[in-house]
Amino acid sequence: MAFRLLQHRGVDGSRAVIAALGNHASFVPGFESIRALAAHAIAQGQTLEAAVAAAGQGDAVDLMSEHAAGRLIAPIDHEDNARLLMSGTGLTHLGSAEGRDKMHRDAAASDKQTDSMRMFLEGVAGGKPAADDIGQQPEWFYKGNGSALVGPGEPLSSPAFAQDGSEEPELAGIYLIGPDGTPFRLGLCLANEFSDHITERHNYLWLAHSKLRQAALGPELLVGTPPQHIEGASRIYRDGALLWEKPFLSGEANMSHTIANLEAHHFKYDLFRRPGDVHVHFFGTATLSFADGVTTEEGDVFEIEAAPFTLPLRNPLAKAEAVAVMVREL
Structure with missing residues (x-):
């Protein structure tokens, strides 16, 4: 199953990272950007998947709904x-x-x-x-x-x-x-x-x-x-x-x-x-x-x-x- 990362911007402008595996997606606690998550993984000598697993699992996300609402932004910046x-x-x-x-x-x-x-x-x-x-x-x-x-x-x-x-x-x-x-x-x-x-x-x-x-x-x-x-x-x-x-x-x-x-x-x-x-x-x-x-x-x-x-x-x-x-x- 394909492991994917996404960036989310809420209605209030707050940012978050989403991890998705198959049809399940959830927020990644503690990170506001994929770049920050990647920098953390590099510093810890981890893979991105390992860094996501270590961060724990936040609230579930409906990717289709968030995409339709325009709250998924470019996955890197x-x-x-x-x-x-x-x-x-x-x-x-x-x-x-x-x-x-x-x-x-x-x-x-x-x-x-x-x-x-x-x-x-x-x-x-x-x-x-x-x-x-x-x-x-x-x-x-x-x-x-x-x-x-x-x-x-x-x-x-x-x-x-x-x-x-x-x-x-x-x-x-x-x-x-x-x-x-x-x-x-x-x-x-x-x-x-x-x-x-x-x-x-x-x-x-x-x-x-x-x-x-x-x-x-x-x-x-x-x-x-x-x-x-x-x-x-x-x-x-x-x-x-x-x-x-x-x-x-x-x-x-x-x-x-x-x-x-x-x-x-x-x-x-x-x-x-x-x-x-x-x-x-x-x-x-x-x-x-x-x-x-x-x-x-x-x-x-x-x-x-x-x-x-x-x-x-x-x-x-x-x-x-x-x-x-x-x-x-x-």
Whole structure:
């Protein structure tokens, strides 16, 4: 049975941690955040499950009701947004190169193998090294800091200058850096790694621009060994009606890289091992409505669900107002 952790914010603004196993969920006494619980577990040399067991069991919680009421928030955050880093890797899933390669090939109007396809094939060949070895490094991108993290039910806001705002259904690894610089994986979340695919399609070198957007996390942190196979569905609703739906696959059985290899190439950099920092790292996807010709509109609702997560991630699409930015000399 899948062990999950969630963060709750009451009507009065008070926060709490919820532990869920199967259909049973209850509050975890003594902790207001999963980050605090994880820091305690690290200090005690415990696993998260052991730390929860030691804390005892609080009142039972009806997750469905709390989710519907909007009281389940993103399962990780940091009081200092600058101490939470969002990043990701692309072209990590089997089949993920098809849409990207077509997008870039059409733009280049050339039969030459694109950089995207080359990177994907290199990952297929070397992304799953033997245990304790480091394999081919993946594509990597910076997504933003904690100010761009969106929780369940909250709008995903596309900048006024964006050319597209589309979903990317995937898994995100959640990490806390320990006092000695050791990265600890707390678990996995369902995620919507929201991106601007029209900007990316124009030129692969604009990938960095296309990724500087908000991203959403589902309410549950799945703790323990990541499942090898995760199968779910990605949907878009418009005016309450289903506009688009497609299954998506994740987990290492459906990836060209191991999670350990993606982690090794992220945390090999000293600046990503600063004690106390939180990392949200997106593992990629092979399923995009954009690749099927869907043009999203303000008010559309993205929905992502997949077992063993029991709650869906839903976020409406919003459009931010234009902001005039003027750089002044001093």
